Amino acid sequence: MAPQKNAAFAEESAEVQVLLASLTKTKDLTKRIGASLTRLDASGKMVKDAIGPIYNNTQQLQVTSRNIDRVNEQIEKLRKPLDAKGREENIIRAGPRNSGLNQYLGALKRVDRALSDLTASNLRSNQQTISEFHGLLSTGVNQLLELYRSSLADGENSIEPLHFLTKSLNFPTLSNEKTTYLSEVANAIVSASVQSAKLGQRDEDQGVKIYVELRGEYLHQSLQNLATASISTAKRAPNDPTVYKRGTNAISTYSQCLENMFLAEYANITRIFKGETVGRVFAATCSKCLNDLNKTLSELNGIIRSRILTDCFLAYEIIDIITPLSYRIEKQTGQLRLQISEMLRPVRDTARSSLTEILSRTRTQAETTTTLPPDGNTIPLVHETAARILTLCQFDKPLIHLLTSIGDGGWRNNAPSNVSANSLGAGSNTTPQSSTLNLADPSDSNPAILSNYLGDLIDLLLTTLTTRSQTLHRTKPLQAVFILNSIAVLSTTINSNPEVQPYLSSSRLDSQRKTASNLYLTAWREPSAHLLDTINTTASRPLSGSQSALDSQAIIKSLGSKDKDKIKEKFRSFNTSFDEQVARHKSFAMEREVRAILQREVQSTIEPLYGRFWDRYHELDKGKGKTVKYSKAELATVIASL
Structure with a gap:
């Protein structure tokens, strides 16, 4: 066991020795790397x-280089206008006719652009050059203005508008070639004048002023004679009783020519000018003619007011002509309606006041009549009123609108309704209601109002004349005949004129006619009374209208002497009274x-009374005709002759 343990320990010890040796090498390598980094950092700092x-x-050199390039570019830009000055000056000094319009306009544009560039540089050293360029540009503009003036005036004399109107020819306009030419010149003037405006010289409208001056004078000269004719055709002798008739004044021709010339001029302007300038130029060009129109209307208004009963119809005609004209011009051009409407206002006020004036003066003339015809004939006032009614109906359209503006019955006031004395002058600031009426719009009017007005005029006339007749005529038959004659004149006017019939009917006069007829018959009550009998007879009374000669004889025989005398007296009284009435009737x-x-x-x-009486008592004188003067047939013949 012991040897095995030693062997294991020896092996592990060897491994530890290897690891220690590797660690030592790693430390040495780390030291070398650290030394290298230190040397590298030192080298980087040095670099x-x-x-x-x-x-x-x-970097500074690069910025300087770029600045130099920019300066060179600006210098080059500054040099270009200076280099071009001589070339452009030669073209401009030569004038547009010698240089040619296109080349001349091109030179002006280049000078204009150069002047803009120089002005934008804001360099003090360029001020002299800027002044020279501006002088050159001003010279060019002046030459353009002269060219523009001469081109406009060339061959454009005043015309005779009646020639074009009567022959239904189009009114002349500038040719397309000429308007194109003038448009180019006008645009160049406006563009070049901008520089003058920047320097405080407000001459950018000089081209417009030249156009307005020349073309305005062209319109004025062409229309002046018609304006004069409108006034001269309205003048008459102070005591001339003639009622104005439609179309006898030149205002109609004047207005037609004015409208056609204005629209022709508007066509010229739209081809020469652009944008908002068109309306301004058109209004300014027409201003001189509008002043003439204003003066003409003012003078006509004075003439109308001095002869309002006969010439108020001219006022109605003027309204009927000028008001639609203003709307037509506005529809085509967008201009002038308000100006024309304001010019028309005094005439409109006079027309409105005339409606009350007609009633007032008709009443006054009737009331101040000191004599009436002794034969029951009517008087001139009735014929004048009948003619006035006819003429009023011929101007029904403007009249209906005027009456509508006054209001139904407003004409019965003693003073003109809604029209003050001051409003008849040109300085009044009050615009009457009628100024807003559009004669082209039927919804603005009430046709029945004209019927009411005419009815009031007739009633006023007949009522006043009836009162005068009761004062001046001694007998009722004469009074009745006078009124019936007056009614007949009015009725004839109504029945024989289609213009009147939409607004009046002769049936409106039926009540006055019936009253006058009954008044006349009061004179025939006397002969009628003699034909009424209360004689009692012994014989049976036969039916009226069926008696024969034998019946009449029987009735006469049944009468006593006193009754016969009464019947004879009735016949004699009837004969006398009847003959007197017939003679009087025929004298009327x-x-x-x-x-x-x-x-x-x-x-x-x-006839019915006499027929009955005659059937019963004609045998009284046995056909001798001493007492019974008329047979039924003879009486019928006499009455038929009435």
Whole structure:
């Protein structure tokens, strides 16, 4: 056992000796590695201390190199405008006609770009050069403006608008070639003028000003004669009673030509200018013509106000023409409606006030009538009112809108509704309700309101004339005939004119006609009363209308002498009264319609009574005709002759 243990111990001891020997080697190796790292670190520090300054210098050199490159680039940029100055100056000094427009515009663009670059450099040394470039650019702009002016004025004299209107020709516009040319010049002017604006010289609108000046004058000269004609055709003798008729004033032609020329000019502007500038240029170009239109409307308004009963219809026509025109122009251009509407406001106010004025003056004229025709004929005022009603209906569209703005019944006030005296002047700031009405929109109006207005006018006239007739005419038949004649004149106007019939019917006059007819028949009550008898006879009373000669004889025989005398007296009184009424009837001046109406009324009143009376008592004078003057047929003939 002992030897085995020693052997095992010896083996383990040997292994320990090997491990110890390996550990010793490892320690020696670690020491050598540590010494190597120390030497390497020392060497790295030496390299760093040697290389660091060189690296830093290299970075600084790279930055310096890049800065130099950039400076060279800026110098090159600064040199380019300076190098180009001589070349561009020669082109610009030569002018666009000699150099050619495209080359000239190119030179201006390059100068403009060079000026922008120089200005952006903000170098004090460039100020002299910038000033020289700006002077060169200003010279170029001035030459462009002169070219622009001469091109616009070349061959564009005023035209005669009536020639194009009457022959249904398109109103002239600038050619496509010319508008393209002008557009290029205008854009160059705007672009070059930006530099002037930067220096505080606000001349960027000079091209626009030239266009507005020349084309505005072209429009003004072309339309001036029509504006003058609109005023001259409205002037008449102070005492001329003629009622204005549609289309007799030149305002219609004037407005059509104005609209066509404005739209033609708008087509030019859209091809020359761009964006928001279009509307501004269009409004400015038309401003001179709009001033003329404003003056024309103002003068026409003065003429209308001085002759409002006869010329108020011109105001209605102006409204009917100008208001839709403003909407059409706005639809095409987006401009001018508000300006035109404001110009129209005084005329609109006059038109609205005329509606009350017509009623007021009609009443005044009727009330101040001092004499009436002794034969029952009507008076001129009735014919004037009938003609006025017809003319009013011919202007139904603007009238309905005006009446709607006043309100149903508003015209019955003594003063014009919603229209003050100040509002008739141009300086009023109050816009009437009617200014917002669109004549193109039927929903803005109420057609029945015109019927109410015309009905009020007729009622006012007939009521006032009835009162005057009761004062000036001594007899009721004369009063009745006068009123019936007046009604007939109005009724004829209604029935014979399709323009009136949508708003008035002759049946509206039926109640006045019936009242006057009954008044006339009061004169025939006297002869009618003589045909009524209360004679008692002994014979049986025959049926009226069925008596024969034998019946009449029997009745006469049954009468006593006193009753016969009474019957004779009734015949004689009837004859006298009837003849007087016939003579008086024939002395009256009657419209055909009135004569027919009254003849039927007399016939229906007298003939049945006389026929009955005659059937019973005609044998009283045995056909001698002394007492019984008329047979039934003869009486019917006389009445039919009425």
